[in-house]
Amino acid sequence: MSDKKLLEGKVIVVTGAGRGIGRATALLLAESGAKVVVNDIGGGADGSGNDATPAQEVVNEIKAAGGDAVANFDSVTSWEGGQKIVQSAIDTFGRIDGVINNAGNLRDVIFHKMTEEDFDAVLAVHLKGTFNVSRAAAPIFREQGSGTFVNMTSTSGLIGNFGQANYAAAKMGIVGLSKSMALDMQRFGVTSNCIAPFAWSRLIGSIPTDSEEQKARVAKIQQMTPDKIATLAVSLCSDQAKNVTGQIFGVRNNEIFLFSQPRPFRSAHTSEGWTPETVLSRVLPAFEADFYPLSRSADVFSWDPF
Template sequence: MPNMLEGKVAIVTGAGNGIGREIAIMMAGQGAKVIINDVGASVSGEGQDATPAQQTKAIIAQNGGTSEISADSVAGWASAQKIVQAAMDHFGRIDIVVNNAGILRDQIFHRMTVEEWDAVIAVHLNGSFYVSRAAATHFRQQQSGAYVHMSSTSGLIGNFGQANYSAAKLGIVGLSKSIALDMSRFNVRSNCIAPFAWSRMTGTIPAETPEQKRRVERIMQMTPDKNAPLAVFLASDAAKDVTGQIFSPRMNELFVYSQIRPIKSVHRSEGWTPEAIAEYALPSLAQGFSKLERSGDVFSWDPI
């Protein structure tokens, strides 16, 4: 099915590097006109540099695609509206939003500062809401649209030193589900990808012990382009019946995730006291407890 996005207009945030760049390039290659949104900041969110976005635009042009650049930040409501308006100004419509922009301010929880928390929430969670909300008006009017949000196994499963990032990424899952529920009446879909890739963001993973070095070696095999096909599919009409889901591409593997549902219950006709919970409920409910694990513990086998 060539040119799965022919005639569509896509916004890809954080498209100057890594996963965002590969998604933008593949979407343009599949026929979409693309707004490359990137402020050109460092991994921690400091500074501005137009070069990354310009490089993405040059690659798309070399491949015969069409794109324009937006250098506005996702982290403010007014600037997020400008990103969506750029699509309207350049291409006259908007069909796809890929919320990929992100930063890292990793810190162990008991040392994390309010500034480190706020900065990550502002870009990942607030930014995903702002850009999505700005596009929603157009999606509603035209009775169509697709959102692809970047979550993370750090939020879905867990990781050390990333309370801000994990909370934002799990929050994005809730945001995506709410969008899917609220906007289904307008033929608008919303899905999440929890990507696996070696990029600037994962380049901060420690590699000091032999175990850590082996983990990093596995991750380095997972290049950012492995995530682009899934994003293109989810944005296309071929995924018209897919919404409210969470996926991962891991090298040549694809995963769909379960979502939180009750798995075990106990009932006591006379009600519960704290003592009764300890004596009767806990032994039964504990059989359904989830382990305290990191992403690396769950995805412990080599990618294939």
């Protein structure tokens, strides 16, 4: 029986790997035999500031356990940053086999009070950051005929949430981007999938705990540790998952979900064409029973995961 580790010989970039899900993923990647580029600018939850300590601490932890990793402090928000992050893998380890787009920030505010800066700052990290790093790796993946993208989305976009228009837009944008990457790169042996994680992290550490109900909710979320998400992310980087692409997964404690994707399920047809009056009198009333309610993630995931 071979003692070869699951990801032995692979080099994986993890963005936002200094804390939380990114950190847990980087550690498990290394434990599984991969060499890891630990990217993190060390910013606050809103994306502000810089601190090299978190990324370097993860690298130190990986090396202390016998693995191999390098820290990178470039920002995913710029084209140049994305190029440098990928180049760090090439310069240090001579190749790149996967990108886990995990870097994130939050600027939660109710929509009618959201500023342009609030909106742009979140899309810059989540959506543009996913593009920048993935686009930097794509030509290399094409040339070598293999590669993996794992992109973090959220049920805040897939289902909905209060006060997160910027975050939801970015996370749904990542779904479309990931699917396009899967379609365009499939011929080159490249996969691209999304994960919607449920896990306690500093990005959701600002949830209010003003009532006993809120305290109980936070206590449950705190039990959903980042290593649960890391397990699926690492699995998707394996050659054994090379036929899995274009999918949206969710992880909630010990549950793993496969999400549906939008497809038409009701139709209305008329041979003479529609007018605004007939749309209002015939189409909308016919569809109304199947309209989706304004649900939040917590409304859909209403059962206890423990």
